[in-house]
Amino acid sequence: MSEEHKPVADDVAKHNAKMAKKKAARDKIMATKTDEKGLVIVHTGKGKGKSTAAFGMIFRNIAHGRKCSVVQFIKGGMSTGERDLILDKFGDVCSFHTMGEGFTWETQDKSRDIEMAQAAWAKAKEEILDESNHMILLDEINIAIRYDYIDINDVVAFLKAHKPHMTHVVLTGRNAKEELIDAADLVTEMELVKHPFRSGIKAQIGVEW
């Protein structure tokens, strides 16, 4: 420990008292949080980490041996690393359905995009209804909703009426609709503060895919 970091006794006593107070306050708040229920979780915003954090939660469930399922609405062609790892090692715990055909500006075929989005939504409903699943990730569904390939009212109505009480459903993608945010329990907006693309750095293995 460097000299400047060495605390003096008074400082330590003051710090410890402050921390004890913080801990007591926190314990009091946490004691009121007693309910458990399956959450509707939304990751949106223009920043990075929406799908990555959602996949992190999927790996968290896998780590606990809890059955889960991923339905990819848009196949980015990039974030295939997680898919390969899940299919390879954890296929028994987590099912994986890639229904999309690439970003819409890559496919350039609207009727096919709509068909794919509808098929993905049908698969999503099936996975949500399966009570053995603890978490279902609907990756990039917000893109399909935004283009009206899937009706937001259908999605919200289905979640309200049919999501099993203890099942978590995670919906990702930018431009989440207000109706979805209203219906969600946990919403995080990933905000872009600084991006290396601006300095000419391309998408890289291990970061973007």
Place this chain on the structure above:
Amino acid sequence: MSEEHKPVADDVAKHNAKMAKKKAARDKIMATKTDEKGLVIVHTGKGKGKSTAAFGMIFRNIAHGRKCSVVQFIKGGMSTGERDLILDKFGDVCSFHTMGEGFTWETQDKSRDIEMAQAAWAKAKEEILDESNHMILLDEINIAIRYDYIDINDVVAFLKAHKPHMTHVVLTGRNAKEELIDAADLVTEMELVKHPFRSGIKAQIGVEW
């Protein structure tokens, strides 16, 4: 496909033209992004997903068989799922160092916290200097920096002088200091929009840990 979603031919042609234009614009932009380099990546903000997205990137590297390392500065006592999974299945690809002793208001011992944070930082430097690592995650280091357990100037100077060119370093935790944001290539702020704790829901398996 439902009747209302069936596109008419004109609509499709218009859409396809628009998407072709979008794709051309995007391809043009992407063609200018040709460089590769190891990034300094920061996840900050009050929202969820900072560590989860960082662990998602670690799993992405594991998926590609790329060696990586995690140094946890604060042991939350909660997000142990990922650690167990990594230690259990991927110890050959990813090393894992939990140096923290719990949140500061849990330990209530400032001199011990400082010692732990300094030890974690020493381990972090060692892992960063090891060029066989493609990515190093410094989980919750921002908390240790915020309390001045680690000097922000030391961190920034070390990254600038010693980070190998192709190594990615990910630093997480709320209240990232300005100096770190200035030094980073990619910064995402996870913003809290809605949180279920407000309605009395407790931290749950598969979501929070």
